[in-house]
Amino acid sequence: MPSGKVSIDGRLVDGDEARVSVLDRGFLYGDSVFEVFRTYGGVPFAETEHLERLVRSAERLMIPMPVSIETLSSEVRATLDAAGGGDWYVRVVITRGTGPLTYDPSTASEPLRVIIAAPLSLPPxxxxxxxxxxxxxxxxxxxxxxxxxxxxxxxxxxxxxxxxxxxxxxxxxxxxxxxxxxxxxxxxxxxxxxxxxxxxxxxxxxxxxxxxxxxxxxxxxxxxxxxxxxxxxxxxxxxxxxxxxxxxxxxxxxxxxxxxxxxxxxxxxxxxxxxxxxxxxxxxxxxxxxxx
Ligand SMILES: Cc1ncc(COP(=O)(O)O)c(C=O)c1O
The missing domain is CATH 3.20.10.10 (D-amino Acid Aminotransferase, subunit A, domain 2)
Known part of the structure; x- marks a missing residue:
C-alpha cells in the first residue's frame, strides 16, 4: 500500500517518514486549522474554495497564513506529483507552530504548513x-x-x-x-x-x-x-x-x-x-x- 507523500513547509517526504515537533501547538492543543479534499483523475476538486476557507479559518484563530494561496496550491500540486498517479485524499494543515509550553498563543510566531497526500479510502x-x-x-x-x-x-x-x-x-x-x-x-x-x-x-x-x-x-x-x-x-x-x-x-x-x-x-x-x-x-x- 503506498504511504503517500507529505510536504512540510515545502519539503517533500514519504508519508511514513513525515514528522513534526512534539512542541507543535497543533499536536499539544489542537491549535491549528485544516482542510480535506480529494482528487478525481488526479485533479483536486474545489481546491480554491477549500484553500480560501482555510485562510478564513486561520483568521478566526488568529494564525497568520505563512504563505499565499497560490504557493499552497503549487505545493499541493508538487505533493500530488511526488505521490504518483491515481487519486489521493488531500489534507492541508496550518498549525500555530512551536513555542514554550504555555497556552498563550502569542508565544508561537512561526506557523507550520503540512500537506498530506494519503491513500484515498472511500465508503463502501x-x-x-x-x-x-x-x-x-x-x-x-x-x-x-x-x-x-x-x-x-x-x-x-x-x-x-x-x-x-x-x-x-x-x-x-x-x-x-x-x-x-x-x-x-x-x-x-x-x-x-x-x-x-x-x-x-x-x-x-x-x-x-x-x-x-x-x-x-x-x-x-x-x-x-x-x-x-x-x-x-x-x-x-x-x-x-x-x-x-x-x-x-x-x-x-x-x-x-x-x-x-x-x-x-x-x-x-x-x-x-x-x-x-x-x-x-x-x-x-x-x-x-x-x-x-
Ligand atoms: C463538521 C463538518 N461539517 C461539514 C463538513 C462537510 O464539509 P465539506 O463539504 O466542505 O467537506 C465537514 C467535513 O469534514 C465537517 O467536518
Missing amino acids: AEYYERGVAVALMRASRPTDDARAAGAKASNYLANLLAVHEAKEKGAQEALVLGKDGQILEGASSNIFVVEEGRVRTPEPQPGILVGITRATVLRVAAAAAIEVEEGEVRPEDLFSADEAFITSSIREVMPVVSADGRTIGTGRPGPVTRRLREGYLQAVAEATGASI
Whole structure:
C-alpha cells in the first residue's frame, strides 16, 4: 500500500517518514486549522474554495497564513506529483507552530504548513446503494462559540466521540443538535432533508461548518430546478422526511435512510437524493475533467 507523500513547509517526504515537533501547538492543543479534499483523475476538486476557507479559518484563530494561496496550491500540486498517479485524499494543515509550553498563543510566531497526500479510502458502495443510518446527539464543540464559529479547527474530539457513540448505536454518522434542539450538521458532514420534492438544509449559523459539498449541491439543485431552502431542521422534520442525505468532500452525496432507529421515507435512497448525487458527480467531472 503506498504511504503517500507529505510536504512540510515545502519539503517533500514519504508519508511514513513525515514528522513534526512534539512542541507543535497543533499536536499539544489542537491549535491549528485544516482542510480535506480529494482528487478525481488526479485533479483536486474545489481546491480554491477549500484553500480560501482555510485562510478564513486561520483568521478566526488568529494564525497568520505563512504563505499565499497560490504557493499552497503549487505545493499541493508538487505533493500530488511526488505521490504518483491515481487519486489521493488531500489534507492541508496550518498549525500555530512551536513555542514554550504555555497556552498563550502569542508565544508561537512561526506557523507550520503540512500537506498530506494519503491513500484515498472511500465508503463502501453499499452505503450509496442502501443508504446509511444516523444517530442524533448533543455535542459541544470548540467551533460552536462565536470566536471560532465557522472555522475548520483541528480539535475534533467532540466530533470523534460523537461518531464513536453513533457507531455503538449501529449508525454510520452522528448528527449534532444545537442548544435549541435543532439539527446542526453531521460530525463531518452537512445534512439535507427532502419533503414533497423540496430540499432543506440548516442555514449557516454558529456550530455549522458550511460545507463546500453543500454549496455545490445547492448550485446543482438550483440548476435542476429543485426547490431548496436554508432553514431550521428539527429532529421531527428528519423523522418525517421523504428522503435525507449527508454531504462531505469525501462522502459526496450519501443517502440517509434511518435516524435513531426510525425509518426515513421508504427506507431506501430516494429519487431527489439520487438526482442530486448524479448532478454532483457531473459537476465534479466538469470541473476536473475526470470521467466519473
Ligand atoms: C463538521 C463538518 N461539517 C461539514 C463538513 C462537510 O464539509 P465539506 O463539504 O466542505 O467537506 C465537514 C467535513 O469534514 C465537517 O467536518
